[in-house]
Amino acid sequence: xxALTQPASVSGSPGQSITISCTGTSSxxxxxxxxxxxxxxxxxxxxxxxxxxSDRPSGVSNRFxxxxxxxxxxxxxxxxxxxxxxxxxxxxxxxxxxxxFGTGTKVTVL
Amino acid sequence: EVQLVESGGGLIQVGGSLRLSCAASGxxxxxxxxxxxxxxxxxxxxxxxxxxxxxxxxxxxxxKGRFTISRDSSKDTLFLQMNSLRAExxxxxxxARAGLSKYYSGLKRGHYFDYWGQGTLVTVSS
Numbered sequence: 001x002x003a004l005t006q007p008a009s010v011s012g013s014p015g016q017s018i019t020i021s022c023t024g025t026s027s028x029x030x031x032x033x034x035x036x037x038x039x040x041x042x043x044x045x046x047x048x049x050x051x052x053x054s055d056r057p058s059g060v061s062n063r064f065x066x067x068x069x070x071x072x073x074x075x076x077x078x079x080x081x082x083x084x085x086x087x088x089x090x091x092x093x094x095x096x097x098x099x100x101f102g103t104g105t106k107v108t109v110l
Numbered sequence: 111e112v113q114l115v116e117s118g119g120g121l122i123q124v125g126g127s128l129r130l131s132c133a134a135s136g137x138x139x140x141x142x143x144x145x146x147x148x149x150x151x152x153x154x155x156x157x158x159x160x161x162x163x164x165x166x167x168x169x170x171x172x173x174k175g176r177f178t179i180s181r182d183s184s185k186d187t188l189f190l191q192m193n194s195l196r197a198e199x200x201x202x203x204x205x206a207r208a209g210l211s212k213y214y215s216g217l218k219r220g221h222y223f224d225y226w227g228q229g230t231l232v233t234v235s236s
Contacts (some may be wrong), residue, residue, distance in 0.1 A: 001171060003154070034211055034220025038155070045204060045229065046147075046155065051222035052211050089155050093220035098168050099145075104154035 004029065004090055004102035011108040017078040020105045022090035023071060028100055030071040034093035037066060037075045041086045049088075050075060077107070085109045112136035112225045114205045119230030126195050130230055132188040132205030140183040143208035143221055146190050148201035149229075156201070159190065160208060160221070173199075195234045202229040 005023040012018040022035070029035055033053045038046035048057055050066040053073060063078045073092070077084050090102035118130040130146070146158040159169045159179040167179050178191040188205055208221035 003156075032215050032218075032220055033213060034215075034222070036222035038223070040155075045226040046223070047226075048222060048224050051209070051224075052213060052220070057224065087154075091155075091157070091222065093218075096168075097218070098170065099157040099160065099221075101147075101155040101157055 001027075001094060001096070001098060001100045004092060004100055006088075006090060006102040006105045008103070009106045009108065011110055012080045013110045014080055014082065016080050017076060018080060018107065020075045020077075020088055020090075020107070022073045022075070022092075022102045024073075024092055024100070025071055027096070028092040028094045029068065029073055031095055032093050033068065035066065035068060035073040036091045037064075038089045038091065039084075039086045040089065046089065080109055082109050112207065114207065114225060114227035116203065116205050116227045116230035119203065119232045121233045121235060122195055124195060124197060124234055124236045126234075127191070127193045128195065128232060130190040130192065130203055130205075130232070132190075132227060134186045134188065134205075134207075137186075137207060137225070138183075139181050139186045139188055143210060144179075144181065144188045145206045145208045145221075145223065146179060146188075147204045147206055147223065148199075149204070150198075150201040153201075158203070161188070192232070195232075197234050197236055200232060200234045202231050204229045
């Protein structure tokens with residue numbers, strides 16, 4: 001199972017919106033709406049920010065939103081803040097009942 | 111409050127074996143889907159294995175046949191037995207609770223990782 005494809009880096013100024021893409025195949029993202037997104041600050045464990053493509057866990061800012069079209073899922077962060085600077089990973093359930101993470105995207109707040 | 115605490119990591123030679131543990135509090139390990147995720151130094155996250163509440167297990171191709179996930183219900187502890195270790199297994203190993211999607215796709219139901227431990231470092235040296 002190959003890793004899902006994400007851009008290596010995305011940047012934006014405070015207050016702007018950015019979108020991170022996550023491209024898979026018909027064996028994962030294309031078949032199921034079981035995409036989740038994780039935020040990871042340096043030296044910390046990952047934190048869930050979106051599950052089931054667009055559901056936001058309790059306590060996560062509504063500036064985080066998710067969507068999906070075909071084999072590609074997306075995470076949008078609106079009103080970018082300094083604290084959003086981190087690595088972001090997508091994850092999908094697969095047709096083999098296994099899981100696969102994305103390659104990861106470093107978000108920089110300019 | 112849910113807490114997951116990993117232990118058992120360390121320095122091991124290529125070809126050796128190691129058993130990782132994940133002690134859980136605030137949840138019952140046997141009633142949940144539990145998973146191991148690893149992260150090589152400076153690299154991204156890699157899904158390793160999952161055990162369902164039914165006991166069914168799944169593995170990434172990179173560890174299949176070498177790693178075994180299991181649990182001890184009496185101790186609320188998750189394990190990862192790692193055999194025939196390779197240099198590329200060097201990573202920080204996280205234990206995570208896999209929350210289940212409220213949506214079904216046929217008979218299948220996806221998962222996501224809502225609780226994570228802080229990880230235990232495994233270094234495989236030649």
